[in-house]
Amino acid sequence: MNDRKSAPIYVCEDEPELAKAIAAELRGRYDVVVSDTGAEAVAAARAGQALLLVMDRRLKGADGLRLVEELRGKGDRTPVLMISALSGVDERIAGLRAGGDDYLVKPFAMAEFSARVDALVRRLSDAPRTVLIAGPLSMELISRKVRRDGREIDLLPREFKLLEYFMRRPGLVVTRQMLLEDVWNYRFHVQSNVVDVHIRNLRQKLDAPGEKRLIVNLRGEGFVLDAQP
Structure with a gap:
């Protein structure tokens, strides 16, 4: 397995300006790859080449929930932070039940987004390798x-x-x-x-x-x- 600590964070977001802002927030501390479909990110995660996925629920030609469910169904445990404009309790529950590790509603403060990413990365580093x-x-x-x-x-x-x-x-x-x-x-x-x-x-x-x-x-x-x- 590749060393995930040196792997990039994949940002799956089809709004170009938001994707650019997220990448700018993370770069300097993490390597970042931006994808507007999510397929590339899922493939990288399954190959052990993604530190974390930032996954929008609605992507071009794809459903973020289905992508995460597919990833979990294959046994992959790469951390996923789901982001969405869907703010209802049921929507957040659906995102977490699909396999998301955290769920953040748009619009969000970049400081909070960054803190949540850091928390997931720390959890990954501290967790026993099972x-x-x-x-x-x-x-x-x-x-x-x-x-x-x-x-x-x-x-x-x-x-x-x-x-x-x-x-x-x-x-x-x-x-x-x-x-x-x-x-x-x-x-x-x-x-x-x-x-x-x-x-x-x-x-x-x-x-x-x-x-x-x-x-x-x-x-x-x-x-x-x-x-x-």
Whole structure:
């Protein structure tokens, strides 16, 4: 998973002047990407490349609520601050129930907006890491649920531990000896095909027909989790 602390905040707002004002308020403390559709922001969040989303409920050709629901349905927990001109209690409840972490009604003071963003970022930094995201994969460490693009995958305990090891090191080469030591707790060199057998079984569960293979063999080196689109 990419380091979200260095990732940008995505501002999904189709009013150009407001989007410009929000970006100006945040820049200097955060990197900012402005999007008027939200699709780019959702893709970045699922790839672990968004620190936080500022999501308007009404976007060009898209419903902010549906986008957030889709994101949560895929197991992604990127913080979302929803903004909207819809101020009713029921509207705020709908925004929060869809998966928003906070809801701010337009028009708002930039000082309050900025404070709410900072609070969500602090919460993200302070919270224990209970969800891993790597490309299309999400892993909930407490409930032990694993999903690929929303499809739930049933793993045995050793398979879960093996996948967790890869998801903490996406894009990095992992050798068989590393897996034997860190996943199987072998502290001596052994001649065994246990790693290859478990990886084969894990692949059969992760990769549905027609899907990209996520765990790739590197001849003479080991394996790598290729979670890029």
